[in-house]
Amino acid sequence: MERAAPTRATPLIRLEGGLKRREQGDGAFELEIPELLVFRGQIVAVFGESGCGKSTLLDLIALVMEPTRVACFEIDLAPDGPRLDLADLWRQHNEAAMAALRRDYFGYVLQTGGLLPFLSVRRNIMLPRTIKGLPAAAGQLDAVAERVGLSGYLDRYPDALSIGQRQRAAILRAIFHQPRLVLADEPTAAVDKARARSIMKDLQKLARADDVAVLIVTHDVDLIAESCDAAYTFDTGPQVAGTTRSVCRPVAPEHLR
């Protein structure tokens, strides 16, 4: 397995002193993120029990949820893009800028793939690329599809594919428009262990090849332990005065294995 040397100098995503407070029912939930760093080409695992704040963290990184407060939240797109203060964008509520960031530099793998049922697999995969305005690169797609065992399925509709194939197609779609960061939320929740492992391998393979950072949210530590470069988990405290507090902390990947 070939590993590209990630640039450690500046992280792709830096989030420091973040807090998200969500009122829920008669109580509240607070997620505290002292520091979260995602470097280029890194595979970062976020795991924990349900209700610990995994999804909230993913939403914050995906720029679809506004942090209640944050000391530093920035994305560094060097060498071919600017360094942007995301906290500032949230303060300005510059939705258009964040939508453009999501479109051009983010890829998403959803739990059930999130492929559009009315487009062929090929058009599904091409869609973010087309929206971003990149050339079609049909030959390249065939080559990549072959590597993940999807050749022959490109011109079918998603409902003709198995769940595993759909997840692979979703991964291709998340990655084929050359994003910097792929966000994957329980990408293997719907398949058995063996297939999940295989899908994870493919994701790792594609990410490494393109030097793309991947943030994987999962409750299955075993699955991710071998391939991740960094990991975060949560310490959830008891409810105090109606507020449940969860703190995100890094875990050394070695400890997971």
Add this chain to the structure above:
Amino acid sequence: MNRPRSLRMIPALALANLRHEWILTLCLIIALAAVIAPLLVLLGLRHGTIETLRTQLVQDPVYRELRPSQTRDYPPEWFEQVGRWSEVKFLTPTILPLSSVVQILHPVSGQAELFDLVPTADGDPLLLENRGVIPREDEVVLTAESARRLGVNSGDELTVRVTRARGGRTELAESTLTVAAVLAARAGTLARIYAPLDFVLDVESYKEGYGAAHRGWPGASPEPYLSFDGAVLLLPEAMAPIDRTGLIINTGFARIAPLEAEDLEQMLGFALPAALHAYHLYSPGATVTPSSFRAVEQKLRGREASLLPWARVEVRGEGEAGNVSLIGLSLNESQSERLALPSLPWGGFSGRADDGERLLSVLLPGQDGMAMGALTAEGVEPVNFTLEPAGATTLDRPVVPVELLGVLRTAVERAVVFDPASQEFRMARGGYRGFRMYAADIDDVPELFERLRDMGIEVQAEVEIISRIQVLDAGLSRLFWLIATLGIGGGTAVLIASLYAAVERRRKDLGVLRLVGLARSSVFFFPIVQGAGLAALGLVAGFAGYASLALAINRAFADELEAGQRFCALPGGQVPVIVLTTLALAAAASLVAAWRTTRIDPAEVIRDQ
């Protein structure tokens, strides 16, 4: 960051979605077509022959006619004025009912039958809207009843006979006319024949004793009467005032006064002979006629008196010739002798205007006989005529028969024309005794009725039937619009509901579209494109349904239609209007759904797993 690229992708995505869910799409198309097709048929019926038939029925000229209820005099200006009213579709003068009866010889039996002759003219709706044409000169149009009685058809020739009684004898004139058309039965059940106004007027004139030379009908011409401003009485002895009053009483003259010699010269151009006394007989503010002269002459019988009519008439020469002063004198031999004037070629006062050649003679002053060009006398209508020199006169102004001045004086009050061909003066036609009037629209009849009544003209119109027809027609129209509104409303509701439901159903997919980077403002158009696409396909299906329905309807009623008529037909010009309206409605209907898409947050898709 609303990149146009993102917007450009929407139609393809939206249509791919429709194609993928083709069963649902098909259901929607069928639902739309089920609304559109009947609406098109309804519209087709409204524009097809059935509408033509309805209009014919509702706008039947019979209901649009206004008939005068009394006979009175309508001057030509009245026709000009009223004919310009916007509510009036057609107006023509008519003649007295009794004058309008003519005989037509039955082509087979040769028997004369009586028919009512009615004048017509261009634009007569009774003829044009009942399969007729407007008859030209020497043509007539028959009602169905007339054609049945005579056993004739369009193209046949008819002999029309006009009769009159004159001097105890019956005279008749005939013309051969061609039947230009036979009207449909609904134009009226009476045996009538329609002919150009000129022909009808000639028939009326003939019955009144006049001729129509261009038709070869003999008879008098309508000779103008003579009128004068007064008369000059010349007699050897002076008259006591009481004699003077006695002379004019009951004669039509109101005054008599001695006349100065110089006034006489001014009026009649000659000097007062020494032995004679002159008096001026007149009637202030009025004219006198030859009967007044006869009455005075009766009273002067046995005395050596000369009564000379006098009229002041303005005559203009051609171009710069200016006013021409004419002396009017008609003297018999004894009068010439008494007044010591040379005798005149036209002799004494005849009191009539019948001999045009005599009337237009002139004696010119001086030896050279100065030329007289065309002359014009002022009047109701200017009278143009030319005088024929008949010799010379010793007087200082041209001398004409006084009867000519009498004619020209009449022309000041009544229209007189000079016909150069027959060298005759004729009274121009006065007014007419009635009219035929049709309103432009059935709705105009009540207003026209009122306007005429305000003029003091009582008319009859089918006001009651009209109001009943209007109620019925308005009801049918309302029904049509009600059904159309229901249909359009139903179709719109189907679209609104189904597009909204589609957005709800595809919420996740739309969220994914937003997540992969399509702008909110682009996704907005997703349901709009789908709405327009569904409407377009619904239109295609709707038109197909309409075509087959219309074909079936037209087949079913084929027997009752004439060639080229279709019961159900959409005018070509309406199709783009229908298409654009439907697409616009569909786009409007999809706005709710479009708004709903913009409420979809891409975050939901990530979160709601």
